[in-house]
Amino acid sequence: MDIQKKISRNFQMQPFSSDDDSEKTHFLKTIALGYAVTENAISVLSDLKYNKSYIYYGGMAELLGIADSYTNETVNSIWEKKIYDSIHKDDLSKKHINELRFYNFIKNLPPQKREGFFVKESLRMFSRENKCFAVTHRMFYFYENYNNNIRFSLCLYNLRMDDEKEESFILNSLSHESYILDNEYDNRILSEREIEILRLIEKGMSSIDISNTLSISKNTVSRHRQNILEKLQAKNSVEACKIAKEMKLI
Template sequence: MKIREQLSDKLLDTTCKKCMLDIEIYKQRALAYSHMEGAICVLSDMQENKSYIYKSAAAAELGISMRDNPAEIDSIWEEEMLGKIHPDDRLKKYIHELRFFKLLDGMEMNQRAAYSVVSKIRIKNKNEEYCWVKHRMFYIYSPDNGRLRLAFCLYNIALNLSVASDFMIINTIKGEIVVKDKLDYGNILSPREMEVLKFVGEGYASKEIAGLLSISVNTVNRHRQNILEKLKVKNSVQAFKDSFY
């Protein structure tokens, strides 16, 4: 199963007992944040499978249409924004958010509000060039059924100082990094081996990876064997998990 499909299965609330949080209150907060921070704010409702997108002038800098503001879409995935993210960073973003969900899912309700995701990712701007964007995400849980109800995402254009993407889960109360991205295999694996590893993590079989990369199945299997030897793990799925979880 693909990472995003796993996320959808975890995030979308299909329980019978509905959350009674007033969505209008959170819409107003998203609007205020977009104005105060010069941010693009995405409020996703897991109960209704909808998103509300509030745009500042930063959206125009990223080549995102200002026509509908706020915009309402029938999905928790803001495709216009997600489609602009560098493919490597998009995959890592999904994996990191799945990690975040699993971390909070194992906590008591009263502890969850202290945690958020902070990342720095590459997004194409209006000139079709990648620029650095700071992404923050907060989860809001239902007091009625204990399920995740809302995801609140902020995207701000960042200072162009990074040399690599950065993904962290932080405790904002204590000012501590709880989890930091562990994918540092770029210095160990070849670019092609990294591609193969990522496709393995998304659930593709060797034959499918061969088709996606326009190489033979034997070549894919050779890359998978090289990954095992270089990373000293038992299988390439484990290699992927060790990278991201």
Template sequence: MRDLLDIKLFSQPFDATQNSTIKLNNGKQIAQMYAKLENCISVLSDLKARKSYISYGSIADLLGLQKKETEINSIWEDELLSRVHPEDLQKKYRLEFQFFQLLNSIDLANRANYELITKLRIRNLEGKYIFVKHRLLYIGSSEDGSIWLALCLYNLIYEHPEFEIPQGIIINTQSGKIMDYNHHEFSQILSLREKEILQLIKHGRRSKEIADKLGLSINTVNRHRQNIFQKLNVTNAMEACRVAEGTGLL
């Protein structure tokens, strides 16, 4: 799932962004502020440069992180991710892929209103799993609409029932609307007919065969194919099937 996420993130055009240095520095300051105020670990990732800038709060001591590198040549904070429970890590990647696809389907001006929250089990200094809240926000885009700056925050979850964190949700912070892990609106991106056609494509059926089976014209089938590609932000049928399977649409 992470490989598929890499392909989608890095295939963005990343056209020139005005005042990119200023915006990047502002992003670093935001990340440092979160780490200081919330005692969390904040990771600002520059998807275009494929670099990350890490700010460590006191939770890093609890997790036994070395806190040596504040700038890494990767968008993935692997020292920390290596401590995440494998099941939770795959859930995290899947949700992040869905989040990326969702943001690409909405108006650019509204992207900042969404964030992803995931509950993770992470090994602490003693090797025991503790619960950590992970938040993902995209805080900067290129002029062409490419998602450029991502901010990840790792906070300790308080041991009190009133601070319970859901397993994984996407939330609109402006409206308060919540899309949960199994039922959020990403699953509705494709219509039932489009899912039906994509399922047949997955099984190797050509447009003519699909048209005959479903009683449609070949032009209608081809129009559905193009709509599927556009909605999933892909360029071919093979990639569409991989994305749909990876995100639970098929």
């Protein structure tokens, strides 16, 4: 999936520090294991610096036929393919879009304001017998002390309770702030002017054409184009238009 590649590139382009992080890695692995055991969940701790994931399987994993209960494995990827294969394809697409939304949300916050935020959403997962289960997915970020880059992500998969809401949210466990992740939220990622320019780019218009159409300078158009690429984590305008369509921005 293209968005998956964008997110990987975002993480890998971060200037990670060279500090010894073995103690923090061990601490977070213990947390991930604890979630899997106490909640019968599947927990995935991804190390974004080394492109590696530590996966811990609770009873839910055996129910889905993914792995035996209370086992674990390490994979050389931040994308847990074995788990993704059991997620409904529409929900998997939504999950990756929400991760891009969350990444943009966090990156637009000052470092001192990032604590406590996580994503919560509902997914459909299927067992080997094709039985559908309602699942709650939560994702948390952990940061380097040196430069506040996103170093680890922790994904938790739990069987969903009947009274849980199905919307996708960004939540804060400390301040109780909440933001519904939907198309209205996406419209806040890009400004109205950026969306207007992206629509013209999608029509094949050059920067000079856009400048004349909107009666703004070519430099202003160039600045907006660069902002669009950064916000959508795209390497070129074609890619930006494709992501924007997936997010229903244009």
